[in-house]
Amino acid sequence: VQHRQHEAQRAASDAAAGAEVEEVNAEDLLVRVEMDKTKTKMAIEASGKQADQHFSKARKAKREGDFHNAIQYCKLAISYNEEDARFYYLLAECQAMNPASRWQRLAEKNFIQATELNQWEPEYWITLGRFYKKRGLSLRARKQFEKALEIAPSHETAQEELAGLK
Numbered sequence: 001v002q003h004r005q006h007e008a009q010r011a012a013s014d015a016a017a018g019a020e021v022e023e024v025n026a027e028d029l030l031v032r033v034e035m036d037k038t039k040t041k042m043a044i045e046a047s048g049k050q051a052d053q054h055f056s057k058a059r060k061a062k063r064e065g066d067f068h069n070a071i072q073y074c075k076l077a078i079s080y081n082e083e084d085a086r087f088y089y090l091l092a093e094c095q096a097m098n099p100a101s102r103w104q105r106l107a108e109k110n111f112i113q114a115t116e117l118n119q120w121e122p123e124y125w126i127t128l129g130r131f132y133k134k135r136g137l138s139l140r141a142r143k144q145f146e147k148a149l150e151i152a153p154s155h156e157t158a159q160e161e162l163a164g165l166k
Contacts, residue, residue, distance in 0.1 A: 051080035085118035
C-alpha cells in the first residue's frame, strides 16, 4: 500500500513538473533584452505621456488667460515628471502674473528650478533677469543676462536687456 502511495505521489509531481515545462514558450526565450519592455519602463513612458498631456493643457490655458488652471496643469505635469524644465518655466510665468508676494516668491523659485534643470536655455535666464529687473533687483538681473550671454554670446535680447541696465 505504501509503495502504491509513493508511486502516485511521484506521478503527480512528474505531471506537475511536466505542466510547468509546457507553460514555457520557446518564443518567449528568444526575445532580445533590449526589445523587452519591463513594467517599469512602461510606467515611465506612460508617466511621460501624462506629463506632456498636462503640459499641453497648461499651455492652452495660459494662452486663453486662465492662469489658475494653467498653474494646476503645470503642477500635475511636474508630479508626473519632475525633471522637465519646461514645466517649471511655464509654472513660474503663470505665477509671476499674480502680484501677491507669495506668488512672486513661488515664481522666482520655479524660474530658478527651470534654470537649474536646463542650464543651456538662454530664454530661461533672460526671463529670470526680467523678473528681477521688474522688481528693482538690477544686480541679480545683470547676473542673469550675463549668464544668458555666456550661453549664447550673440543673443540680441540679452544684449539689449543688459544695455538697458547700464
